[in-house]
Amino acid sequence: MDQPTPPPQPTQTTGINLHQQKLFALIAGGLAFVGMILPWQVASYGGFGGSSSSNGFGGWGLLSLFGIVGVIFATLMEDKTKPYSPNMRLVGMCSFGGVLLGSFIIFMQMTGNRSPLGGIKTGIGIWICIIAGVVGLLLVAGIIKPPPKSMSSTSSSVPPSTPSSPPPPPPR
16 A cells, blocks of 8 residues: 655744744744833932833834734744745834834934933833844844754764774784
8 A cells, every 4th residue: 555655844843833933033023022011111200219111002112013913924824834935024024123113213212301300211121122123123034044953952062973094904
């Protein structure tokens, strides 16, 4: 009886049947989402001891949220075991550009509103969102390559030694 041949395996997949480039893009999008939850700006009220903070879910930060949704869309719409097609690569790049642009506009608005009495300071969330936008944009564009997948996790990085010359003949 003839047995069907198994389909060829993709070259760079992870254990969850997702291409490595798409996996790293989703990780960068997830980091951007975590950055949106964390404080983007912290306002202190001088000597009065009060402060307040706000996250990225308002104003131009919504552009970053739409960019994260676009990254998820670009990653999950096609065959997940293959790299981005040219069209979805453009969607992913524009989405990470939206993440970067939304967070950068708010960053520029904050740095323009400085006052001598405490004022507004940048929070950690906006920095995470900016970095995730830049890294994601470079990943999807192909400028940063994901690390190559190793053949097995237990193999050492030193290749086995091979003899450089044949052994000497036995003595007579």
